[in-house]
Amino acid sequence: MNRIYYFTGTGNSLHIAKTIQQSIEDTELISVTDVLSAKDKIVIKGDRVGFIFPVYFARLPVVVQNFMERIDCIQANFTFSIITGGGLFGSLLKELNKILIKKNSQLDAGYLIKMPSNHPKIAHLQKRTNNEILQVASSKMEKIKIVVEHKKPNELVVSPMIIGGLITRFAFKKPYMQSQLGELDKVFSVNESCVNCRKCVAYCPVNNISLDKGHVEWLHQCINCARCYHLCPQSAIQFGSDTMERYLNPIIEIEELS
Ligand SMILES: Cc1cc2nc3c(=O)[nH]c(=O)nc-3n(C[C@H](O)[C@H](O)[C@H](O)COP(=O)(O)O)c2cc1C
Ligand code: SF4
Ligand code: SF4
Secondary structure (H helix, E strand, C coil): CEEEEECCCCCHHHHHHHHHHHHCCCEEEEEHHHHHHCCCCEEEEEEEEEEEEECECCECCHHHHHHHHHEEEEEEEEEEEEEEECCCCCCHHHHHHHHHHHCCCCCCEEEEEECCCCCCCCHHHCCCCHHHHHHHHHHHHHHHHHHHHHCCCCCCCCCCCHHHHHHHHHHCHHHHHHHHCCCHHHHEEECCCCCCCCHHHHHCCCCCEEEECCEEEECCCCCCCCHHHHHCCCCCEEECCECCCCCCCCCCCHHHCC
């Protein structure tokens, strides 16, 4: 059995995880948030074991960091990671590898893959259309599938945009600190277009949204996935004064988001 542990907000990382699952038989996809909600020790066993998630603020998302720290042991013949992002990754694969080494494991292969950006503050930096980006990602995935299938080790990639990654870290210092405290949801508000459909409540992966007496509230345990902002059918959720066209990865159905 192969196992892929993933975290996704708007479906890009799940898209990539499903692409691997469809090409390699006997592959189970496991949501990191589901694993974290159980209190047991995390023991990971598999022939191939993968970690697929987005980059946040040129770092590991807090939820992925928590998951990695809770891992008790990893037994795998081939360990890989694929990180999705808008293009500013820094040296994230190396950081992930350092955590795995502390767990007596290490990455055999790791990839950074550019996907449509879902962060309202940086999405406008994207030069190409979402379709163009997804096409390039799809051809990159053809190579990655072969690597994973044949368990070929590779050098860990450091982003060619390492300077951009460092600038992102600096520019996002405050949001990153807030994200560590679960307080990044202070940036959200809801406007009068809300129709109380409860979708934001139902699909928040950490039950961080309540809807009481017709009023949406965030409960400050946010893991920054931006899903509530993107999936509100009325676009009623606002991200400060930043705005972008709402996004969900085109091959993912809302119901697949756990
Ligand atoms: C809170 C947050 C921070 C982000 N920070 C970065 C970043 O530092 N660098 C980058 O390239 N993309 C960044 N992004 C964009 C996402 O990494 C990218 O769109 C990713 O593919 C989303 O994956 P998902 O759909 O699986 O959630 C950020 C997105 C969010 C929501
Ligand atoms: S998803 Fe949008 S419309 Fe539905 S309850 Fe939440 S904010 Fe209101
Ligand atoms: S409140 Fe919104 S951004 Fe925060 S974890 Fe829930 S869905 Fe994600």
